[in-house]
Amino acid sequence: MTVSNYINGRLDTMGTETQERVGEAIRALNYRPDISARGLRRSKLLSIGMIIVDESPHYLADGYTTQIVSGLGNFLNERGYTLQLEGVRARALAKSSLIQGLRTDGLCLMLSGKGAVKRDQMAVLRELRQPLVIFLESIGATDLDACCIVAEDRKGGRLLAQHLIERGAKRTVMLMPTLNYWRALYARFEGARHTYASHRRTHSLKLVDCGDGSVAAAQEALAAEIDRCGMPDAVMGANDQAGIAALNLLRSRGVKVPDQVRVTGFNAFEFRDFSRPLLTSVKSPGYEMGKIGGWELLTRLNEGKFSQSRRKLPVRIMSGETT
Amino acid sequence: MTVSNYINGRLDTMGTETQERVGEAIRALNYRPDISARGLRRSKLLSIGMIIVDESPHYLADGYTTQIVSGLGNFLNERGYTLQLEGVRARALAKSSLIQGLRTDGLCLMLSGKGAVKRDQMAVLRELRQPLVIFLESIGATDLDACCIVAEDRKGGRLLAQHLIERGAKRTVMLMPTLNYWRALYARFEGARHTYASHRRTHSLKLVDCGDGSVAAAQEALAAEIDRCGMPDAVMGANDQAGIAALNLLRSRGVKVPDQVRVTGFNAFEFRDFSRPLLTSVKSPGYEMGKIGGWELLTRLNEGKFSQSRRKLPVRIMSGETT
DNA sequence: CTGTTAGCGCATTCAG
DNA sequence: CTGAATGCGCTAACAG
Numbered sequence: 256m257t258v259s260n261y262i263n264g265r266l267d268t269m270g271t272e273t274q275e276r277v278g279e280a281i282r283a284l285n286y287r288p289d290i291s292a293r294g295l296r297r298s299k300l301l302s303i304g305m306i307i308v309d310e311s312p313h314y315l316a317d318g319y320t321t322q323i324v325s326g327l328g329n330f331l332n333e334r335g336y337t338l339q340l341e342g343v344r345a346r347a348l349a350k351s352s353l354i355q356g357l358r359t360d361g362l363c364l365m366l367s368g369k370g371a372v373k374r375d376q377m378a379v380l381r382e383l384r385q386p387l388v389i390f391l392e393s394i395g396a397t398d399l400d401a402c403c404i405v406a407e408d409r410k411g412g413r414l415l416a417q418h419l420i421e422r423g424a425k426r427t428v429m430l431m432p433t434l435n436y437w438r439a440l441y442a443r444f445e446g447a448r449h450t451y452a453s454h455r456r457t458h459s460l461k462l463v464d465c466g467d468g469s470v471a472a473a474q475e476a477l478a479a480e481i482d483r484c485g486m487p488d489a490v491m492g493a494n495d496q497a498g499i500a501a502l503n504l505l506r507s508r509g510v511k512v513p514d515q516v517r518v519t520g521f522n523a524f525e526f527r528d529f530s531r532p533l534l535t536s537v538k539s540p541g542y543e544m545g546k547i548g549g550w551e552l553l554t555r556l557n558e559g560k561f562s563q564s565r566r567k568l569p570v571r572i573m574s575g576e577t578t
Numbered sequence: 579m580t581v582s583n584y585i586n587g588r589l590d591t592m593g594t595e596t597q598e599r600v601g602e603a604i605r606a607l608n609y610r611p612d613i614s615a616r617g618l619r620r621s622k623l624l625s626i627g628m629i630i631v632d633e634s635p636h637y638l639a640d641g642y643t644t645q646i647v648s649g650l651g652n653f654l655n656e657r658g659y660t661l662q663l664e665g666v667r668a669r670a671l672a673k674s675s676l677i678q679g680l681r682t683d684g685l686c687l688m689l690s691g692k693g694a695v696k697r698d699q700m701a702v703l704r705e706l707r708q709p710l711v712i713f714l715e716s717i718g719a720t721d722l723d724a725c726c727i728v729a730e731d732r733k734g735g736r737l738l739a740q741h742l743i744e745r746g747a748k749r750t751v752m753l754m755p756t757l758n759y760w761r762a763l764y765a766r767f768e769g770a771r772h773t774y775a776s777h778r779r780t781h782s783l784k785l786v787d788c789g790d791g792s793v794a795a796a797q798e799a800l801a802a803e804i805d806r807c808g809m810p811d812a813v814m815g816a817n818d819q820a821g822i823a824a825l826n827l828l829r830s831r832g833v834k835v836p837d838q839v840r841v842t843g844f845n846a847f848e849f850r851d852f853s854r855p856l857l858t859s860v861k862s863p864g865y866e867m868g869k870i871g872g873w874e875l876l877t878r879l880n881e882g883k884f885s886q887s888r889r890k891l892p893v894r895i896m897s898g899e900t901t
Numbered sequence: 902c903t904g905t906t907a908g909c910g911c912a913t914t915c916a917g
Numbered sequence: 918c919t920g921a922a923t924g925c926g927c928t929a930a931c932a933g
């Protein structure tokens with residue numbers, strides 16, 4: 256018991272001589288407390304799970320994911336919590352190790368999937384009876400012990416659309432990856448569509464599927480679109496990958512950007528700096544979202560409730576040389 | 579006990595009617611086994627830690643890291659193990675939650691740091707008495723219960739150097755990020771230097787520090803080098819980020835690539851596809867390394883020893899349009 | 902100020 | 918084929 260007191264910093268419960276004896280023994284034995292035994296006793300595991308729903312095994316390839324994970328992880332680690340990471344396909348959510356067994360005090364999720372798959376996912380989450388933080392989408396369900404962390408994706412879409420319309424883009428194409436159904440990507444489209452709708456006599460916005468969102472797939476999709484319907488005035492990428500892919504395709508065909516065709520992306524993470532000319536984009540607050548998510552979850556664990564059931568973080572437009 | 583048998587799939591120890599009763603109760607109660615209690619009893623936690631030593635809080639920004647983590651994580655998750663991820667600065671390794679407490683059956687590490695910091699790190703690792711997998715560098719220490727997983731970085735450096743020399747590069751500059759001291763990056767330089775050394779009368783290779791490896795830092799470093807010593811015949815990036823940054827700087831100055839200056843990178847992860855012209859690079863087997871690391875660690879846990887104390891995975895040159 | 906008792910949820914062992 | 922006793926490492930509660 257005295258050792259337990261020492262480990263937990265309750266030094267006032269013992270004499271200084273005892274402190275020294277205990278400290279020395281700990282060093283000599285190279286003792287590390289067994290956190291799962293402590294967890295068993297206190298029913299607090301000091302660990303949080305993060306499940307990323309993605310059809311690709313490379314579930315960390317996206318900059319958004321890595322920003323959220325590192326923001327969340329750093330926040331938790333600084334407070335003695337551990338982060339357990341797992342990538343899983345949309346239909347296999349229920350098979351996740353973090354869901355099948357009880358290993359964490361709470362779970363964070365980046366969901367994707369729609370329709371029946373999505374409903375199944377929600378049923379699984381409901382059964383967990385664990386505090387949840389859901390990134391990148393707002394879940395209406397009020398029976399869920401959850402907090403949703405989102406960015407102003409709709410607004411970002413509106414801002415870019417307005418920016419393009421001001422610069423004379425009449426016919427615009429939006430390149431949308433569909434391998435994963437991420438709500439945030441569609442929110443961007445909806446925002447842009449909303450703005451284009453108020454100029455519907457003269458302006459149009461068309462959604463073009465670019466599959467897995469790779470450079471090759473995006474360029475193929477855009478090339479097919481151009482062949483079918485001619486050159487648009489602007490191409491919006493639903494993310495920077497799609498935007499840069501479009502930019503490179505257009506330039507390799509000798510199209511002048513932005514004079515003939517304007518191009519935008521979305522997210523403005525590190526590799527946007529690789530684009531030439533620099534891509535106009537919208538800065539998404541990924542790292543900050545991870546931090547906020549961690550804060551909300553620990554607040555829920557310590558105080559019994561989330562501060563809010565939904566947090567929306569601001570975006571801002573990053574004007575580049577492609578518009 | 580019958581429930582425990584059921585959970586662990588020992589169905590032959592009970593009648594079919596009992597099976598049904600138990601299964602029904604499990605569903606009705608929404609039961610999930612408590613993995614830390616099981617761990618306490620079996621002294622197997624079914625969880626592996628991964629510590630990434632990086633000076634930046636964005637410890638997942640590098641494609642190598644994310645490939646290794648996802649390869650490792652997928653391998654472990656498929657086998658019922660969980661992956662606990664933590665990013666930590668070089669001097670703070672000992673403070674890691676995964677090191678301070680006992681939470682895992684084994685640890686994986688991506689180390690960086692040198693000199694005294696590195697020695698301290700090794701002392702910390704030695705005290706752990708846990709199986710270790712170390713990525714991206716070979717640790718000589720035989721008293722460590724460890725397996726090192728590396729790629730043929732030296733060979734990659736040699737291949738690129740040879741490729742450049744064949745294409746007439748006499749004076750070559752290598753851009754090296756130094757925020758993190760990663761052995762793998764220096765191995766690339768050493769490989770290239772070795773090849774240049776056998777043409778030392780006519781050819782030279784110079785190392786240029788590019789700080790945190792960001793596009794801005796790399797371009798600044800290269801610009802300063804050009805101002806001081808004139809235009810080189812070739813620029814090698816120690817990774818693709820540096821290579822693309824160099825490529826863009828040169829092109830923005832009107833330098834013809836590859837006619838006037840050749841450019842190479844290293845790793846050939848996703849965003850290499852963003853470069854125009856396509857960067858010549860070397861394909862690093864990040865995802866595969868993660869998988870192999872997971873396999874070695876589970877082999878060590880199940881059979882008592884690593885299959886080998888060191889695994890080296892092949893690289894191959896990816897010829898692009900910049901050489 | 903220090904030590905004793907008991908129990909968290911599970912699985913090994915062994916008895917019925 | 919089923920269940921009772923036991924202990925993994927830890928800490929809340931309490932006794933000395």
